[in-house]
Amino acid sequence: MQRRVLLGLAGTLPLGCTAVAQSSAPGLRELARARGMSFGTAVRSEKLEADPILSALVAREADLIVPEWEGKWDVIQPERGRFEFEPLRAVMRFAQAQNQRVRGHALLWHEAMPRWLAPALAEGQSQAQQILETHITTVLAETRAGIRDWDVVNEVIAAPPGGDNPTPGSGDLRPTPWLAALGPGYVERALRIARQADPTLRLTINEFAVYSDTPWAQAKRDSLLRVVRGLLERNCPLDAIGIQGHLQMREPFRPEPYVAFLRALRALGLAVLITELDVREPDVLAPTIEGRDAAVAEYAGAFLQASRDGGVRSFLTWGLTDRDSWLVLEPGVARRDGVVTRGHPYDAELRPKPLRARLAQFFSA
Template sequence: MTFLSRRETLFGAAGGLAALASPAFAATANSGPTLASIAKSRELLFGASIADDIFRDDAYRALYVKETSIVTTDYALKFSAVRARPAIADYSGGDALVDFARANGLQVRGHTLIWNDDMPAWVKGLSRREVEALFDKHIDETVSRYAGRLHSWDVVNEPFWPDHRAPRNYRRGPWYDALGPSYVPQALRRARRLDPAAKITLNEAFCERNDAFGKTVRGSFIALIDELRDQDAPLDAVGFQGHLKPQYDYSDEAFAEFLHRVAQRKLDIYITELDVDDSSFANDPATRDRQVAERYASFLRHVLAVPEVKIVITWQLADKFSGMRDPALPNRGRPARPLPFDDDLARKPAWRAIADAFAARAI
């Protein structure tokens, strides 16, 4: 096992962010240890979500091979992508990404099998019995297709949405409306039978928030884990997304305490969709990059103190491919800069902040 020297480990704490912004950095911007290699030295996996952008940009594709060891299918395996039309299942996007990853020695996380949001309109016209049959069919066909090829599946995504006012704060949608809360253990059991090798995962948003909404979801999530344990439903890991948005209240300390509570349930923990919304940060790009890096540093310092955290995934790898570049989002008229690599695929201060957080993790 390779470890960074003390000098390398302390580089960020002693001015690494400033050095990263210096003119001299450009010449060696992407040389030396990678996020994947530094993470591996601390018994972590680092990766990013991946989409068909990689097939249109050779340099971006190469960056994944260099900097990551695990990737998450971004939208290619969501129900709405696979089954945009009734009676037709299109797995071509997922096939291409899984084939690319495996050909390049990258592990793959399947995302997401069952989610009550982002459903095609045609599903709304189905009867309850038809939805139940579709539930089974989609899990059977999708999990069987990739059985033995995935590290893990986000079997159920975002089960909670308190604003829907459903019992126990569940998110309403076709699966919940047809099956009730039992859709969660049913999906977990069905996925396990079809692919015993993949780690069965629940993935949730909002838990990193320390406002009333986030605290409500945390409580509901812990209760669900305990209920699944009582029902002997399979569950290997839980994922927490980590979209860090400035309009919400946060306490990295409180989130870490919550992660310790989850870890007591004997589950691995993944950070699955990490990025930093910079919409309220400074206009000056260098200052904004430093603020983004500081946010990564604080969050990861607390999260990585929890030994059960095994994976950190950013949502995409470079700024120009981030969903935060959607023009419909509030960006104050400037391109968002939420990720560790910039538009030219060069390392940013966020890269150094992530690297330093990995290197400082005790094992």
Template sequence: MREERRRGRSTGRRPDGRPARFRWWIGAALTAVCTAAGIAIPSPAQADGELRDLADARGFEIGAALGVDHLANDSRFADLAAAEFNAATAENSMKWDAVQPSRGQFDWSGADDFMAFARANDQAVRGHTLVWHSQLPSWVSNGGFGAGELRGVMEDHIDAVAGRYAGQVAYWDVVNEMFNEDGSWRQSVFYDTLGESYVADALRMAAEADPNAELYLNDYNIDGINAKSDAYYDLARSLLNQGVPLDGIGMQAHLINGQIPSDMQRNIQRFADLGLDVAITELDIRIQMPASQSELEQQAQGYRTVMDACMAVDRCIGVTVWGIVDQYSWVPDVFDGYGAPLLFNDSYQPKPAYYAVQEALGGDGDDGGGGDDGDDGPGGPCEVDYSVQNEWNSGFTGQVSFTHNGSSALDGWELQWTFPSGQQVTSGWSGEWSQSGSTVTVSNASWNAAVQSGGSVSVGFNASHNGGNTAPTAFTLNGQSCAVS
């Protein structure tokens, strides 16, 4: 019986209990597909990023969600994706509306391009997602199907998608986001038509289509112990008792800066105690903008807390971040006023969060390297010269110049510092200025966004003060600390 075969089947695990990563060679046909789409496929020899190397050494997976349009159109994004991550999730290209927009009419272009990139770079693939209430084509969500026909529609879709990539996908997020925050079942075309049984049915169908993939349930706000994660715990225990093929729980971890669940490790452990693997599948930590240096440091601590919680539990197999660079994140479009949630900033420079993840994986957490191949100039990645040009009773004119010492040119920059004496910028030039509390942020104007290695930029401002005008002593450029001359 299908229900009975899962517990005893081979899962391809290493002797230490962690799942072995799927490794394969890319075929000529998929290489041609990816080349035709314009996606750069870095050779495996290029995949020597710090995070990836450290994770490989520990038998751990550090992954990223990858958008195929970014892979095709942004070589820096593709290079980071290949170099830093040993696992990959299709951001949107495997969802129902992408692969089957019309009934029986499949568009494999995006999913195939994603798979080609992951294969070329020896990355374990998380398929995302087979059954979800969102990003459904209208022919499914408004189809008016009876139970029998909808079950058939679901089976045909799972069989086609999971079957196409059978043996090539390490994990499938089979059913995504089926509970409300209070632990009640979410209303959806699947639940409303089929009832609770649609989850077990989908897992069985996926096991039939790809017997070798690990099958997961996946949701947000289940990172700590709460009503919603309790509902998943109860459902998982019930499914396992019925012999339904379930291998793991995916905790998305779309988090707010400073609000990391304190019981995250305990929550991971209780699912592991059921005999399930756990993965952090969609990690990002959003900050209310503009992000100050102290908030970026707090975000880094949040990333470290999540990494430590996962790595403390044997059955937590890996952490995937939901994107790579801040500029492509979904967060600003969904959470008004929030942003900067990822490991690399808009200028592709590693943030403090990157070094926190690096350190959690066993690296040195040194923010003087990593972002520019370790060949920064003598002042580190940047040097700043701050001076007061003119001063009067209640104000002054200041000038700040920075030199970019990284080996790669900047295409956009953000300089930040904190005034120690309550000074307030009243006007500025040669950049876009803002101030939050004592933290000043100035970003490039349109005409000075590009800064070559060794190049310098000067900006100026007028500011007020209340009798004290102590100079700031700490500056960051694109999130990296600068030497002060």
């Protein structure tokens, strides 16, 4: 978006958002940068193009952006051998215009797979290896100039029953078509392909459900540490761990085990970042919107502080606003009682909420 467009938006913003845009107070990206940290958010190219108010907000608040879908297999390679990069290029162009950085998400995942992929993987290890190598090398060649950090593998860790993992496995790795096709070495294989394709790229493993004070979260933390230590012992290239941060208020949170986990990762020489922060409200809601928003901000604030205590310096939310959020649209995570979850810094009308204020306070401390 051009500067003249951004300057012209202030008079058209909703009341709450206008106060943010016209205030002399800095945006979150500026506050974070002043403290040696980074703030970012997930975006969708079609929303940036269709909603100038939202795009102005993203430009103001985020130093770092990540495409929600544009970097996943079903968008990039909908048919075998046919690559479609224009949606991802749109995100990269926006970032360049706003002096933002872009994270890539995700080179290997068991979801968002085009229809052709799983059957092709099942035809044999040699073909599965070729498919994986072709995809990673092609994508990294396309994005090398604009993306210097990729989630190479996403959500590979299994967990015992009772947690937020619907497909627990007998080992540390989640059962997926990739595991079936290539065996337990597929994570290492993907990381080595990525390093060979781009020697200076930051290679990240991205994982969820490792934050709460529950037995299944602790088991998943232990599994992730075992997998990571095994990779590093084999001199596998790996630079960072992404902690998604899809928080669930119905689960207890205690800083001590989570901070110890982060510090264990840091002790291995890895960077750690929060990649997909949002908050699902509990089954029993506070009686007012104000109470609900305050509770969300308090829960997220404890997580943010613990993350920083554990050495995290980069924090991304999975969207800035409740408008078109996956917490609302995805049946698996939306509230069954029909109440719209208020789990982002801005509401559906793009008005700042207490979570936005908590982030500003966090980055100013």
